[in-house]
Amino acid sequence: MTKLRVFLAGLVAAILLPALAAAQALPDLGGKKIVVVTENAYFPLQFVDPKTGQPVGWEYDAMAALAEKLNFSVEYQNTSWDAMIQAVSDKQYDMGMTGITIKDERKEKVDFSDPYMLSEIFMLVRADESRFSEPKAFAADDKLLVGAQAGTSPFYVAVYNVLDGNEANPRIKLFETFAASVAALQAGDVDLVLTDSAGGKALVAASGGKLKMVGAPLQAEEFGFIFPKSSDLVAPINAGIAALKADGTFDAITQKWFVDYKP
Structure with missing residues (x-):
C-alpha cells in the first residue's frame, strides 16, 4: 500500500509539475529594445544622483529587474511631466515611468500596467x-x-x-x-x-x-507604468511585475531606496 501511494504521488507530480512550470514561465521578449521615457525629478523613484550625476532610483532598478526577467533592453529618454502622457499616447515612446497615479481619466489616453506600488x-x-x-x-x-x-x-x-x-x-x-x-x-x-x-x-x-x-x-x-493604447507590452510587463512582487525583488528595491539610501 505504501509503495502504491508513493507511485501515485510520483505519477501526479510527473503530470502536474510540468504544467505548473509552464504556467509560471514568464514571457520572453527576445532582447527587444523598449524606449522608456521618464522625468528624473521624483525622488527617490527616479532622480539624478548628486554624487555621480547619473539617473538612478526605485523605478530604474525595477525596470532593470523587469528587463532581466523578460529579456528586453531599455533605452531611456527624458521629457517633462506635463508632456509625458500625451507623448506616450502619441507613440513617441514605448513606456513611461515617473510615479504616475493610475486614474480613469488618464486611461482614456494611455494603458496602465498593474500597480507596482501603493x-x-x-x-x-x-x-x-x-x-x-x-x-x-x-x-x-x-x-x-x-x-x-x-x-x-x-x-x-x-x-x-x-x-x-x-x-x-x-x-x-x-x-x-x-x-x-x-x-x-x-x-x-x-x-x-x-x-x-x-x-x-x-x-x-x-x-x-x-x-x-x-x-x-x-x-x-497606486502607481503604474504607462503605454500607448493597445500596446502588446502590457501583458508581459504585468507578468514581470507579479513575479518581482512574489520573489521579493520589489521589497528589496524599496528597502534600498526608501530606507537605506543616503544622498
Whole structure:
C-alpha cells in the first residue's frame, strides 16, 4: 500500500509539475529594445544622483529587474511631466515611468500596467512647523502657501482635499519639478508640500532633521507604468511585475531606496 501511494504521488507530480512550470514561465521578449521615457525629478523613484550625476532610483532598478526577467533592453529618454502622457499616447515612446497615479481619466489616453506600488499622500512640512498639522488648519490661515507641480496627484489633492477646489488658487505655488517644490519648502518660500508616503519618508530621513510629515494620509493612490493604447507590452510587463512582487525583488528595491539610501 505504501509503495502504491508513493507511485501515485510520483505519477501526479510527473503530470502536474510540468504544467505548473509552464504556467509560471514568464514571457520572453527576445532582447527587444523598449524606449522608456521618464522625468528624473521624483525622488527617490527616479532622480539624478548628486554624487555621480547619473539617473538612478526605485523605478530604474525595477525596470532593470523587469528587463532581466523578460529579456528586453531599455533605452531611456527624458521629457517633462506635463508632456509625458500625451507623448506616450502619441507613440513617441514605448513606456513611461515617473510615479504616475493610475486614474480613469488618464486611461482614456494611455494603458496602465498593474500597480507596482501603493502610496498614500501626506503633508510634508518643515520640522519646526507648529501652525497646522491637518488640512483644515492649513486652509484656515490664508498666509500659508503650498508648493506643487501642476497636473500631478499632489497638486489635485492640494486643490480639492486641502483648499477650496479652485485650481487657480493663489495659495498654490507651481514648480516645474517636485524637487523644486521641496527646495522651496526648505527655503521657507512655501509652507507645505504634499508627497507620497514612501518618498516623504525618504525625504525626512535625508533632511537631517529639517523636515517631517504630519497628519493622516489625505489620499491613497497606486502607481503604474504607462503605454500607448493597445500596446502588446502590457501583458508581459504585468507578468514581470507579479513575479518581482512574489520573489521579493520589489521589497528589496524599496528597502534600498526608501530606507537605506543616503544622498
